[in-house]
Amino acid sequence: MKAEVKHNKAWGISYGQLVAREFFKNRLNVAGLAFIFVLFTVAVFAPLLANDKPFAIKVDGAWKFPLFGALGAVDYAVFLAAGVVIAMAVLIRRNQRTIAPMERSSVLWRQFGAAFIVLVVGTAAMFYMLPEKLDATDYKAMVAEGRAEKAVFAPVPYSFARTDLAAREEGPSGAHWLGTDDVGADVLARLIHGSRISLSVGFVAVGISCVIGIMVGAVLGYFGGKVDFIGMRFVEIMMAVPVFFLILTIISFWPRSLLNIMIIIGLTTWTGDARFIRAEFLKLRKQDFVQAAVSLGLPLRSILFKHILPNGIAPVLVNASFDIAGAIFIEASLSFLGFGVAPPTPSWGQMLSLGVGTTGRFLWWLTLFPGMAIFVTVMAYNLVGEGLRDAIDPRLRKAA
Amino acid sequence: MSDEILKIENLSVHFDTEDGVAKAVQEVNFEIRRGETFALVGESGCGKSVTALAMMRLIPVPPGRIVNGRIEFEGANLLELSEKQMRSIRGNKIAMIFQEPMTSLNPVFTIGDQIAEAIMLHQKKEYEAAWVDAVEILKQVGINEAERRVSEYPHQMSGGMRQRVMIAMAMSCKPALLIADEPTTALDVTIQAQILELIRELQKQNNMSVLLITHDLGVVAERANEVAVMYASRIVERAKAADLFANALHPYTQGLLRSLPRLGHEGRRLEVISGTVPNPLEFPSGCKFHPRCPVGHDDEKCRTCEPGLMEIATGRRAACWYAERFLKGKG
Numbered sequence: 001m002k003a004e005v006k007h008n009k010a011w012g013i014s015y016g017q018l019v020a021r022e023f024f025k026n027r028l029n030v031a032g033l034a035f036i037f038v039l040f041t042v043a044v045f046a047p048l049l050a051n052d053k054p055f056a057i058k059v060d061g062a063w064k065f066p067l068f069g070a071l072g073a074v075d076y077a078v079f080l081a082a083g084v085v086i087a088m089a090v091l092i093r094r095n096q097r098t099i100a101p102m103e104r105s106s107v108l109w110r111q112f113g114a115a116f117i118v119l120v121v122g123t124a125a126m127f128y129m130l131p132e133k134l135d136a137t138d139y140k141a142m143v144a145e146g147r148a149e150k151a152v153f154a155p156v157p158y159s160f161a162r163t164d165l166a167a168r169e170e171g172p173s174g175a176h177w178l179g180t181d182d183v184g185a186d187v188l189a190r191l192i193h194g195s196r197i198s199l200s201v202g203f204v205a206v207g208i209s210c211v212i213g214i215m216v217g218a219v220l221g222y223f224g225g226k227v228d229f230i231g232m233r234f235v236e237i238m239m240a241v242p243v244f245f246l247i248l249t250i251i252s253f254w255p256r257s258l259l260n261i262m263i264i265i266g267l268t269t270w271t272g273d274a275r276f277i278r279a280e281f282l283k284l285r286k287q288d289f290v291q292a293a294v295s296l297g298l299p300l301r302s303i304l305f306k307h308i309l310p311n312g313i314a315p316v317l318v319n320a321s322f323d324i325a326g327a328i329f330i331e332a333s334l335s336f337l338g339f340g341v342a343p344p345t346p347s348w349g350q351m352l353s354l355g356v357g358t359t360g361r362f363l364w365w366l367t368l369f370p371g372m373a374i375f376v377t378v379m380a381y382n383l384v385g386e387g388l389r390d391a392i393d394p395r396l397r398k399a400a
Numbered sequence: 401m402s403d404e405i406l407k408i409e410n411l412s413v414h415f416d417t418e419d420g421v422a423k424a425v426q427e428v429n430f431e432i433r434r435g436e437t438f439a440l441v442g443e444s445g446c447g448k449s450v451t452a453l454a455m456m457r458l459i460p461v462p463p464g465r466i467v468n469g470r471i472e473f474e475g476a477n478l479l480e481l482s483e484k485q486m487r488s489i490r491g492n493k494i495a496m497i498f499q500e501p502m503t504s505l506n507p508v509f510t511i512g513d514q515i516a517e518a519i520m521l522h523q524k525k526e527y528e529a530a531w532v533d534a535v536e537i538l539k540q541v542g543i544n545e546a547e548r549r550v551s552e553y554p555h556q557m558s559g560g561m562r563q564r565v566m567i568a569m570a571m572s573c574k575p576a577l578l579i580a581d582e583p584t585t586a587l588d589v590t591i592q593a594q595i596l597e598l599i600r601e602l603q604k605q606n607n608m609s610v611l612l613i614t615h616d617l618g619v620v621a622e623r624a625n626e627v628a629v630m631y632a633s634r635i636v637e638r639a640k641a642a643d644l645f646a647n648a649l650h651p652y653t654q655g656l657l658r659s660l661p662r663l664g665h666e667g668r669r670l671e672v673i674s675g676t677v678p679n680p681l682e683f684p685s686g687c688k689f690h691p692r693c694p695v696g697h698d699d700e701k702c703r704t705c706e707p708g709l710m711e712i713a714t715g716r717r718a719a720c721w722y723a724e725r726f727l728k729g730k731g
Contacts, residue, residue: 015508015553106527225462288504295456295498296491296518296569306517310508 022391029387035380043195044082047075050156050189054139058150067154070135073126080122084115158186160193161344169357172365179365181354187365190346191373197347198377201262201331202324208266210320213273218304220274221281228278239271244330251339258341261334265327272323273316280312287311314392321385325378332374348374405576405609406455407431411469413447413454416462422680424450426633428469429709430626432577437603437610439624439641441617441656445677446630448613452579455611456496457486474576492522495570499582501562505554511538512550515569522573537568541598560591564598571602578603579611584619596623617660621645629653632678632688635709637718647728649718651693654726687720695722 023029042049053067091111095104140157142148156177164184172179178187220231247264254260284290285308293307332349334340341347348370355367413425425447432438440448453459455471457478471478473494478486490496498504506514515537516530525533531550538546541564554562563583570578580599584592596619603610612624620627624641629650637650648654655673675692678684684691686703696702701721709719713727 288498288500289506291458292496292498292504292566292569293506294458294490295496296521297487297489298491298517298521299487302517307506311506 019388019391023387026387026390028383029391032380032383032387035376036384039195039199039377039380040082042192043199044078046193046196047071049154050158050160050186050192051154052140052157052159052162053135054143054151054153054157056150056152057139057142057148059142059148061149066135066137066139071130073123073130076126076130077123080126081119084119088112088115156186156189156192158189160185160190160346162186163344169359169361169363171363178369179363181351181366182358185344187351187369190351191348191369194346194348194351194370194373195377197258197341197345198328198331198374201258201265202328202381204262205265205269205327205331206320206323208263209268209270209323210273210316212266213270214277214309214316216270217274217277218281218309221278222285222304222308224282224285228282232278235271235274238268241268243268244333247330247334248337248339251334256339256342258345261331261340265330269323269326272319276315276319277309277312280315281308284308284312314388318385318389318392321381321388325381325385328374328381329378403434404431405434405474406611407470407472408451408455409470409472411451411454411471412467413450413459414465414467416465417681420681423633423683424464424680425454427708428630428635430628430635430638432609432611433625434576434609435603435607436625437612437623439612439614439620439627440630441614441620441627442630443615443677445680447633448630449581451630452496452581452611452613455579456490456494457481488522491518491570491575492573493575494577494579495573495575496579496581497563497566497570497583499585501559501566501586504566505562507554510551510553511557511565515550515565515572518569518572533572534568537572538565540602541565541568541571542594543568560587560595563587563591563595567595567598567602571606574606575608577609577611579613581613582615583612584616585614592619599623617645617656629656632683633680634688634719636689636720638709639716643716647726649712649716649723649726650689650720651695651722651726652689653718655692655694696720 048067051067051070053070055065055067057064057066088111092108095107095111099107139148139151143151158176162185164180167176167180167184169182170176170180170184176186176188178191180186181190216231216235220228220235246268250264250268251261254264281304290303290307293303298307331340331347332352335347335349336353338350338353340350343350351366351370352374355363357363357366408428408430411425411428412423415422415424428447428451430438430440440451442448450459450464454466455473455478459466466479469479473489478489481489505511512531512534515534516527519525519530519533520527523530523533535546535550538550543549543561543564549557549561554565557565563586567583578599583599584595587595599610600623602608610623612619614620620641627637627639627641627644628635629637629644629652631652637644637648637653639649644653645657648657652673655671658671659673661670673692678688678691686701686705687693687696687707690696690699690702693702699721705721707719707721709717710723711717712723716727
């Protein structure tokens, strides 16, 4: 069977590949995706882009690397995860070109297994080997006072948490490109670190809501009848409750942590996914290929999640990219109202709320830059969502 | 009776609809012998597909309901098995091929994946071994370049090819009984013959029984050992295929045979059976065929009294009060 590897030109084009080809035809889609990619890069490498510790510093003729020492285990785990994701993406692409389809899935599982082990072991090792340590040395003062001979700083040489009461509420300048906030922290540094919050809220919250929505929708749609009737009434009750106020209510009872916000957003926004999946399952369960799968004696798990779900997942994927935008927006709104993550954790919405300064002055840079960040990110996700929808069902685009 | 692989007794299937109970199948009896082909003939909506689905326990419940009856397969009543036991029979002992090859394959998986899944499940094989088997089966159903085709997606294949793949899927675990629900209806005529020939060959190789569901009497004449004609939820006539074509005893069967186009009868209009199939929600009283029947449309007995399936002669059964009249010679 190994000989078949030579035939790779003739290997079938999968549905996913067709959709990808259609998606990349539109420049706006590519732009949206590119922006999200840049945002991810920024989020992953945030501590390397904005940090008050220098990459390298020469004191008394000896080089020191304080930045890398000051990074926490979480930062290294994020780097590792990003590395593993990139490696997997490269491997999957290579698999498609070099491995025959029959072996692809077992190879893929092995690769996923290896990636998972690397990730878990690596993260555990980092938390074990890198204890939290505080480096309170003021390297900038050292440079200013001439104690250090040479120093290489990050592009934005400020920490998101470092306050500077001498430089409160200052507009953009050469020192602080995007100005400072009410406690003198650099806005650009906070924006860069805030991207981590926004992205993780988006993904984790939508991940939770997708899983719940798919489970509920699959069961309602496949079984139909009474199950569906009762279930849908429950979903409708959930939909009748204004989500944002529900979240506001719940959040005031829970401790304000990022994880709680993610969970609450996830637990309250799954109704859309459930409805999409239900509709798809209602339609698909009557299809001949599902009947054929049942008549082959396949178990319910395989019918629901292997034969129906991949055929009905498209609307949920599209919805998910809109939902990510929505979740980012909800987090920003919560933070804007003061119900979000507590300072000094940087959040775009919370920065936005500082636009009305402590003295009642309008600080335009605190409104414009975080506002732009929220706007562009939400728009990029919406563009990708729309692009995906058009790529999956080209007929919709003609109608629109 | 050991050569009877499947025996259906008094099967009745009802569907609850908003307008009342639709009696889709009523008191159907038949048995299929090992290695033989049994044809179930009838027009759309007469209950033949529902009978097949009931055999696989694939009737959606609700609205469907198997009211009574036994379906005995290899000594066990399929209607009493648990869902788990039933799953080990579906695809493994009884397999089914459907009418529409264009929509009966899952568009997101390769052909090989779909065939291999059933093999992995029922024969407890590893993925690689199942894939090798899949290639082998595709070769058996006459797909050229099976090694390449096995990794293609359904949309890359034509209708005839897909029906071959469907047959390959059904045959993958060498079932004892194959239910073919109008396997050739959606295909053009040249392909039809090939597919029927393929089923015949596979049947011979594996000593498999086939339940052929069709409305095409030509197919029946060519393929079936025994025939049951269904009309409005009941079997109205049962006979050996040759007997049925030589001498049909039920006026409905006679009508069907008359309405076939024949060589040498060019230039004449095809005969039709007047009237339409009765609505299963409001069947006519008495014999369900009487409003359309040339014999019974104004007969008091036919209007009020429903005939059961009666033995008219040896091996000849019909549900008609006047069937004996039509019997040629001595049975």
